[in-house]
Amino acid sequence: MSVSTLAAVFAVSAADAVAPSGCAPLPVLGRDVTVPLVTGGEVTYAALDYAASAPALQRVWDDVAAYAPYYGSVHRGAGHLSQLSTELFENARRTVAGFLDCRDGDQVVFTRSTTDSLNLLAAALPDDCQVFVFETEHHAALLPWRGARVTFLDAPDSPEQAVRALEHALAARDPHGPALVCVTGASNVTGELWPVRELAAAAHAHGARIVLDAAQLAPHHAVSLRELDVDWVAFSGHKLYAPFGAGVLAGRADWLREAEPYLAGGGASRKVTRREDGGVDVQWHDSAARHEAGSPNVIGAYALASACKALAEAGFGTLAAREERLIRIVRDGLADVPEVRFLSLFGDDAPRVGVLSFVVDGWNGSHFAAALSAEYGIGVRDGLFCAHPLLRALLGGDPQDGGECGALGAAPGGTALDAIRVSFGAGTPDEHVERFVRAVRELVRGGARWSYRTVDGRCVPDTSA
Numbered sequence: 023m024s025v026s027t028l029a030a031v032f033a034v035s036a037a038d039a040v041a042p043s044g045c046a047p048l049p050v051l052g053r054d055v056t057v058p059l060v061t062g063g064e065v066t067y068a069a070l071d072y073a074a075s076a077p078a079l080q081r082v083w084d085d086v087a088a089y090a091p092y093y094g095s096v097h098r099g100a101g102h103l104s105q106l107s108t109e110l111f112e113n114a115r116r117t118v119a120g121f122l123d124c125r126d127g128d129q130v131v132f133t134r135s136t137t138d139s140l141n142l143l144a145a146a147l148p149d150d151c152q153v154f155v156f157e158t159e160h161h162a163a164l165l166p167w168r169g170a171r172v173t174f175l176d177a178p179d180s181p182e183q184a185v186r187a188l189e190h191a192l193a194a195r196d197p198h199g200p201a202l203v204c205v206t207g208a209s210n211v212t213g214e215l216w217p218v219r220e221l222a223a224a225a226h227a228h229g230a231r232i233v234l235d236a237a238q239l240a241p242h243h244a245v246s247l248r249e250l251d252v253d254w255v256a257f258s259g260h261k262l263y264a265p266f267g268a269g270v271l272a273g274r275a276d277w278l279r280e281a282e283p284y285l286a287g288g289g290a291s292r293k294v295t296r297r298e299d300g301g302v303d304v305q306w307h308d309s310a311a312r313h314e315a316g317s318p319n320v321i322g323a324y325a326l327a328s329a330c331k332a333l334a335e336a337g338f339g340t341l342a343a344r345e346e347r348l349i350r351i352v353r354d355g356l357a358d359v360p361e362v363r364f365l366s367l368f369g370d371d372a373p374r375v376g377v378l379s380f381v382v383d384g385w386n387g388s389h390f391a392a393a394l395s396a397e398y399g400i401g402v403r404d405g406l407f408c409a410h411p412l413l414r415a416l417l418g419g420d421p422q423d424g425g426e427c428g429a430l431g432a433a434p435g436g437t438a439l440d441a442i443r444v445s446f447g448a449g450t451p452d453e454h455v456e457r458f459v460r461a462v463r464e465l466v467r468g469g470a471r472w473s474y475r476t477v478d479g480r481c482v483p484d485t486s487a
Contacts, residue, residue, distance in 0.1 A: 077449055
């Protein structure tokens with residue numbers, strides 16, 4: 023079989039797996055895994071921490087397994103498997119470009135994660151660049167801009183206020199230098215959708231560029247660079263139902279092409295020669311390879327592209343409609359539990375993806391999450407979700423106070439500046455969400471059935487008795 027034919031087989035192999043019709047969840051790895059309960063017995067694990075890392079789609083795993091025997095070096099060899107791997111890698115780049123509706127001239131750079139992507143862009147900023155970022159961002163978008171002049175914007179209370187705040191800040195900036203706005207598409211804390219298109223229009227009206235953190239948006243909604251009119255988008259494979267280890271920065275090529283390579287090494291350089299004075303001269307690539315030095319993660323890129331294809335074929339309209347129903351199951355099921363307070367910036371009815379954070383009166387978040395896991399087999403997240411300023415704004419804490427994720431050393435039943443997050447997506451069965459609602463109601467009304475203690479800042483079942 024020729025390289026091109028085999029590459030085509032791998033490119034469509036997952037299409038043979040028929041996607042569930044209607045509102046059924048997509049098959050994911052781990053859907054039949056059972057976990058022990060501290061109260062005795064086992065139960066099928068309910069993975070409700072998609073916002074941290076979503077389980078891999080079964081068809082993505084099947085694609086990776088089909089390719090694994092043909093694994094070879096990329097851009098490095100003349101052998102058959104090297105040629106095949108190179109073609110798969112570049113096909114993956116084209117698939118991602120199509121998934122994001124990239125424009126002519128846009129580059130797709132493979133990275134390790136959203137964090138890596140935004141740090142790459144931060145390293146490529148022109149001199150004296152001004153950066154504008156809301157305090158509501160995940161730390162991956164909040165922290166990389168250390169070499170720039172950064173303006174942090176307060177948490178807005180509505181999408182309209184977010185646009186007004188950005189316009190006001192941009193109007194007051196130095197109009198002669200470069201500027202960049204960084205904004206999320208969907209909050210990793212509240213799940214709320216941000217007015218990306220309007221923020222992009224405001225940025226461009228004031229001569230600034232904009233990068234979209236789509237880590238939480240891309241797994242739930244179609245992301246089009248053209249329609250949103252953003253300059254760059256960053257996202258991660260591990261939130262998009264692909265295994266860990268791959269991310270993307272896609273968008274305008276000029277700043278990336280003019281910047282020093284993010285990593286210096288093989289693959290990034292076109293030509294290296296010695297000088298008479300003993301040094302070296304380097305000609306760097308102008309393509310995405312400029313920032314992809316070293317042996318690329320071909321399996322990670324291929325898995326990410328496979329996930330892009332799977333979600334596009336399943337249809338984001340169908341996926342979003344089912345997710346809306348799951349959100350409503352949670353909200354309606356806990357509407358008569360006043361001890362549960364959901365967190366939001368824009369209001370309870372604001373459009374959102376399947377991410378909901380809440381606090382429970384009388385409970386420390388770590389204790390509550392530990393009880394959900396140990397007594398019900400439900401995996402959620404607790405803490406500050408790598409968005410400390412946002413959580414402090416939502417919970418009324420002093421944004422200058424120090425703090426870490428987790429229980430902050432508080433004993434079970436105490437108080438701490440933390441919350442609980444439940445998140446779900448394309449692979450979540452109804453039963454998992456319904457079990458979560460029942461468990462929350464039982465814990466709030468009857469308390470935990472087991473004793474817990476704090477170990478290394480986290481609440482865990484006390485098994486010493």
